[in-house]
Amino acid sequence: MKPSLPVQPNHIAILRLSALGDVCNLVPTVRALQRQWPHARITWIIGKGEYSLLAGLSGVEFVVYDKSTGLAGMRVLWKELADTRFDVLLHMQQAIRASVLSLGLKANVRVGFDKARAKDAQHWFTQLQLAPHPNAHVLESFMDFARLLGVEDDSLEWNLAVPPVAYDEARVISGDGPYLVINPCSNVRLRNFRNWSVEGYASVIEHAWVQHGLTSVLTGGGSSLEREVGDQIEALCQPGSVINAIGGTSLKGVLALIDNARAVIAPDTGPVHMGNAMGTPTLGLYATTNPQRAAPYLWRDFAVNAYPDAVSTYLHKSVDDVSWGQRVRHADAMDLIKADEVIAKLDALLAYTAAQPTTGPTHES
Template identity: 85%
Template sequence: MKPSLPKKPRHIAILRLSALGDVCNLVPTVRALQRHWPEARITWIIGKGEHSLLAGLSGVEFVVFDKATGLAGMRRIWRELADTRFDVLLHMQQAIRASLLSLGLKADVRVGFDKARAKDFQHWFTQRQIAPRQHPHVLESFMDFARLLGVTDDRLEWNLAIPETAFDEARALAGPAPYLVINPCSNARLRNFRNWSVEGYASVIEHAYRHHGLRSVLTGGGSAAEREMADAIEALCPPGSVVNAIGGTSLKGVLALIKRARAVIAPDTGPAHMGNALGTPTLGLYATTNPRRAAPYLWRDFAVDAYPEAVRTYLDKSVEEVSWGQRVRHADAMDLIKTDAVIAKLDALLAHTAAPSITGVSDES
């Protein structure tokens, strides 16, 4: 017999360790839970880097797991929470590492994804599942956990914490003038292939500078590959049109840069969803992943979508013939994104947001 869902939970656990974009997409679910049960405690078990992005999120107690610590790190968390029993555990990570971590947590009921979405046998580790849904966006998949518990007010609210020191960091890098944030690289993962071309980015930067008077600030981590790409982009750009901040900011500093930016351009990576969370106009570049599932939620209409062409070209199928989460793992797929298409979307995005106002986003987001 399945355990009952709590009518009025006093302590809710959220288990979602990664990644940066996903935790941004999860925050509206946290806010929905807080509105419905303002007295409930919420404990979020989260990854180390993701915590550095969301630290200070109001009303949330974080327990941080560093995946580099492996089983020892899990045992530390189990000891830390040994005397804690949750009314409900929302297991929102489809990965065996997170499921193993969940085994040492005490909860009256464990909620996970429906079987179709429960990767890595996650359904073996949960007792209740969210309702199946056809073709959901990632953000909607997370919100389905709150809906299962009876939450009906699913307005989108983020209200991320950005300290003044982060804004000082952003001002020192970008100055006062309007600018774009361009995060050219996604996380370096095996067969990830989400990065667009150096030449494409350089052409968009030149267009933004000459036609809109906008400099571009390049953001990203400090890996050798990211630095190399940023240097190559900068070398092709007009003098004064770009600020190379790769590896030069904290995650809170990136948030502050994005908050002050006129717009964000990025492939399928965390800063695209940071822009979405902050209400900053965001242009996503998609070919290897489906933007209907993973584009910045409030800016899906402005995503450059070469995914159907990539599916036809490299999988020899139509979008309707592949699974909802299917990725196109081909090194040339992002080359299907044409510079003219990106420039046209940027022009449309800037025109649409000349006086930015996005329905559904809290003024405090």
């Protein structure tokens, strides 16, 4: 017999370790749970880097798991929570590592994704599963957990915490003039293939500088690839049109930069969802992943969508013939995105937001 869901949960656990974009998309679910049950404790088990982005999120107790510590780190976490029993565990990570971690947590009921969305056999580790939701955006998939529990108000709210020191950091980098944030690289990992060309970015930066008077601030991590890409872009641009801050910011500093930017441009990576969470106009570049599933949620209409072309060119199928989460793992797929198309989308985004001021998510400082 399957356990029942609590009518009035007193302690809710959320298990979602990564990644930066995904945890941003999960925050509205947390806010929906808080509105429904304002006195419930919410404990979020989260990755180390992701915690540095969301630290200070109001009403949430974080338990940090450093994925590099493996099983030894799991045992430390299990010991930390040995005396804690959750009314419900929301298992929101479709990865075997997270499922193994969930085994050491005590919960009256464990909720996971439906079989169609439960990668790595996640449904074997949960007792109740979500109702099917074909073709759901990642944000909607997370919100389905709140809906299953009985949440009625699923309106979107973020209120990310950005401390004053982060705004100080951002001002030192950006100066006083208007600017774009461009995060040119996605996560550095095998067969990711989400990065656009340096020549394309240079063309967009030139256009933003000449036509809109906008400097472009480059952001990203400190990997050798990201630094190399930043240097290559900078070398192609006019002096003064670009500020290369790749490897030189904290995650909170990036949030502050994004908050004060005119717009964000990036491929399928965390900063597009950080922009979405901060209410900043955001232009995502998509060819290897489906923007209907993974684009910045509030700005999907402005995403550059070369995914159908990539599916046709490299998989020899139509979008309707591939699974919802299908990726196009081909090194040339992002070359299907043309600079003129990105420039046109940027012009449309800037015109739209100038005519209709953004009333997006809010933040705490």
